[in-house]
Amino acid sequence: MNFASDNVYGVHPKIMDAIVAANSGTDVSYLHDEGAKEFERHLSTIFEKDVKVFMVMNGTGANSLALSALVPSYGGIICHASAHINTDECNAPELFTGGAKLITLEGEGAKLTPTAISSRLKTFVHGEHGAKPLAISITNATELGTVYSVAEISALSTIAKSHGMKLHMDGARFANALVSLGCTPAEMTWKAGVDVLSFGGTKNGAMVLEAVVFFDTTLAEDFLYRRKRAGQLLSKGRYLSAQANAYLKDGLWLENAKRANGLAQILADGIRSSNAVRLSNPVQANEVFSIMPRKLFESLTQAGAHFYEWPVDGVGDDEVHTRCVLSWATPEKDIQQFLQLIKN
């Protein structure tokens, strides 16, 4: 029973096969290979737009580098206080942007709202004495397993544009959000005003697969330099390309996300019908957040369930706020076992 993270699971067999298949002969290095170009073309088709795509080494690299293309060193990036870029990437955004400031806001379900942003922007009355807010960064699906709707994204884009700010989407779990929304990739991104996307694949079945996708391709200027300078360029790039193309092939990425999201619903349903545990957030992607008695948490852990306490305000000392993450590879029986343990 491992619900600790989607990255405790391995690589999808089809992706592993592609890696192995790539292992013959020579190929040009540093992502100048044909596979990399194919990936860019495929994403352009998927997004119904000529996008610029840069594969990088991990999600921290994707987010921090994407932001470095949007915001100068004296800039500010508005994000939710619980955003991955604020809580789980150490100071990488500050490093890669040359010292830009994360301007953190609260908001239910780890979501930013136009109201909260407008209110915060009103305090920037000192001109150059404060950071210059130049980007909004949202995570979709969010860090609390919720999903921004297309309308919500559009509303954030509107406020961004009206203040000369760019909009970045951290899509470490992009596929999970996409299949949850049931819209097209274009609708969820550039049609709703997203300028740059961190497109994640590692959590959804790949080994090493994250890419920065530019919808506003003018922002991609010199991004090759940014990627190299940040140590985010792999020499034997063909192995990234192989993963990338296998990930998209025949909709594997969507299939994996659907399975993970479906498992989350199974777990959520089980929790809803339990007395001991209550959901703390809507379950809209592949993560389930809930509050349970500390004793139960401990006994579940003892029984071999791996999942994290996820500290938030407003939870009593005898209770625990927890996170369970479901993967395309999570065995359904593990969920049943977990629910059974809760019941007992």
Next chain:
Amino acid sequence: MNFASDNVYGVHPKIMDAIVAANSGTDVSYLHDEGAKEFERHLSTIFEKDVKVFMVMNGTGANSLALSALVPSYGGIICHASAHINTDECNAPELFTGGAKLITLEGEGAKLTPTAISSRLKTFVHGEHGAKPLAISITNATELGTVYSVAEISALSTIAKSHGMKLHMDGARFANALVSLGCTPAEMTWKAGVDVLSFGGTKNGAMVLEAVVFFDTTLAEDFLYRRKRAGQLLSKGRYLSAQANAYLKDGLWLENAKRANGLAQILADGIRSSNAVRLSNPVQANEVFSIMPRKLFESLTQAGAHFYEWPVDGVGDDEVHTRCVLSWATPEKDIQQFLQLIKN
């Protein structure tokens, strides 16, 4: 009627005289002059401890450089959301520290509390995935004109030490806080656990006078390099030294602060006895924060009063939260005129 800031007023005549007096013959440059050493000795006497003193170019430089000596690039600095380092130094702290993260907390009167800090530290459960909190920075007097008591400073120091963090004090208005507390400089700083102080003189009568004062002198290692690298070293240092020594001479710094604080009390008393305006924070140094009808704010401004709207949450649209700063040089009659205008 100029209450916009303490830096809209000029240089105290005694300090200007010292600058003029320094203007003869040659002197060694880059703060290797005798005057700089005299200043360090005098501060060591004042603080009852051998301190290391580095004059710099301004408050932003003092704070950001001081923090760079306390916190590595992957570190976190706990401060109040309204701290000058967070709101009024653009991204200088991020720049000079190489990208450390400001971890902002709320708190009444712009003050940090041990409770708020403890609560926030509990969320740092991911190890290297988050910033490593390594310093607390407080401003005394605060950005809302309140003053941390010695007991409050000690309590913050206790929590800092127990978590391996250092304690920095932004003393842009150090003298104002000191005369408000009525304690000794030592009691307000290192005896209460402060490791490094930004000692400000510009707001209190000097032209260019800020210094980083190390109580824990081991932290000062290589600080000469830090200061130079950050562009905070003046070549003709003798003119800083002249100011510094005149500032301390015969207690001029305390005298100036006392006058400014006294004027703030006069203004506060006047406001207290008015019906139209109410104080929003205790007046403990040389700043007066109050809430008034927007119409009154506009008519006062029209009548020639210079003071700032100071946006905070929870003030209605027809009201304005304002700041008035009093200087050693503010004419008392300006305050009377201001109060008279409010009365009418």
Next chain:
Amino acid sequence: MNFASDNVYGVHPKIMDAIVAANSGTDVSYLHDEGAKEFERHLSTIFEKDVKVFMVMNGTGANSLALSALVPSYGGIICHASAHINTDECNAPELFTGGAKLITLEGEGAKLTPTAISSRLKTFVHGEHGAKPLAISITNATELGTVYSVAEISALSTIAKSHGMKLHMDGARFANALVSLGCTPAEMTWKAGVDVLSFGGTKNGAMVLEAVVFFDTTLAEDFLYRRKRAGQLLSKGRYLSAQANAYLKDGLWLENAKRANGLAQILADGIRSSNAVRLSNPVQANEVFSIMPRKLFESLTQAGAHFYEWPVDGVGDDEVHTRCVLSWATPEKDIQQFLQLIKN
């Protein structure tokens, strides 16, 4: 005929097998897996010393991060002008160190000498007005295919220590240098005074395998934070560990390096016996540098040989300085074909 780089070749079958074998069940993420510990233990045995090992994403990451642990932002790093950190990592060393300065020197065979270093250090007479030289970085095998002897390394370490500087070795081709020297790993590193090593495996048969190895383990403090902050931490770490352990197993790493070095000797011998081409540097590892008529270079390229022009001073316009890199996977017949083409 591909001699463009060692990274145009793929992954050794044994390493690929290990990657595939790692792909089952769940494992802890972020390099907290047992495989990572095993790798550290194995390297400790190999180096006859308890070392601290941190796997990272690539050579640029390894070098830049290693240097960030040695040198503060105001520091200087002495390296050869043609060092990979100076010419082929964009500004990653400057980024990861927070702006340290590379102090570049010339020297035959891309090697630093104590004499050149001593002479350069004499110009640092301005104290904090210049960078503070705090590290020497050498590459072994060098960027020109030569190898520092143990005595040469020791001599550089001596001058480093006498000036309070640390010694870093970029070992992107560590195995090639090691088998060339025929000494022990310990003799080539810490016994000769090396403090930190970038241990490379990608060029020598792995897919993604670079590690920072600390011999002076006190320097490794908080390196977990550095690695995370720099975007050099892979979530699904088990796939790095699998490569790492397969790389060391049964001396595969040495075997690969021996084969590559041997091929370089075959190519060098062929060139020596040719009239048209002359070696420009001793061939001591797996790279062969030579000077040939531009016409020959073009005809070889035309004939399908992939290898790079490598600009250096002092080569006439009608000649080309070239680099050929040999890999454990280079077919020997390609070399024979290449030499045959030169002969004709």
Next chain:
Amino acid sequence: MNFASDNVYGVHPKIMDAIVAANSGTDVSYLHDEGAKEFERHLSTIFEKDVKVFMVMNGTGANSLALSALVPSYGGIICHASAHINTDECNAPELFTGGAKLITLEGEGAKLTPTAISSRLKTFVHGEHGAKPLAISITNATELGTVYSVAEISALSTIAKSHGMKLHMDGARFANALVSLGCTPAEMTWKAGVDVLSFGGTKNGAMVLEAVVFFDTTLAEDFLYRRKRAGQLLSKGRYLSAQANAYLKDGLWLENAKRANGLAQILADGIRSSNAVRLSNPVQANEVFSIMPRKLFESLTQAGAHFYEWPVDGVGDDEVHTRCVLSWATPEKDIQQFLQLIKN
């Protein structure tokens, strides 16, 4: 006899008078005062072009900030190895640019040549693997007291433009170069292709006076943020403005420079007629570099002459390469005394 630097001398009486005169009443802070605007207008007249002017705290700030507006973090800045930005500003250029790389070249008289630059640019064949050269920085007058002619500046600008690079001039001794050339300020700068100038006044009679002057004003966008973020903004800006305007008034800046340059010629003439000392560089501004027996250097020092040994290659152990700097305030009798001591 103090020839150590131009900054060991004080402030010109007219400038000090202006500082004192500025000390009455209130004024807006942070360089929004009328005096700052007047300075910009005056420089626009002097340069025959609408320039953007930003006063900063010192030369290191001026140079590093100017470069930060020209070059991104992944960029390269071509400069002479002995450029002040490389040897005397610690790592400030690296800090303020976010880690750009200084690409240093040699050249007689501390001057860059188009040939040396062209040759160096040819090695940038790896695309993003190296820094992206985006600026050339020259110092005029140079660090060896020579002066680039208008033709030389134009030639460097031509190569800069043809490679998409900007041209920066460090004018810490701008006035000295200008009166040496006898051309107009426009001819020496933007008409010759200079994009940004660090305009220095501190060495030439001011207390704190350096400004970044943009001829290409599109480069000045958001420079207010850059200046604030770098700690280069003085709150009581009126005292900088007062200096700036007094410096330009009635050509004081040119008068001071002429006197200093004239004194340098007197010293140079004296050296030329001596047997013991020989000039090492043409004397074209206010600095005199010469080589003398170490014994003489020591006896001059003993006799009270302050001047620096200036290490360069190619000077024997029994000789010393020295620098003497002349100021508008250097007493001529000190020069005669110095020459007399040499003669004896």
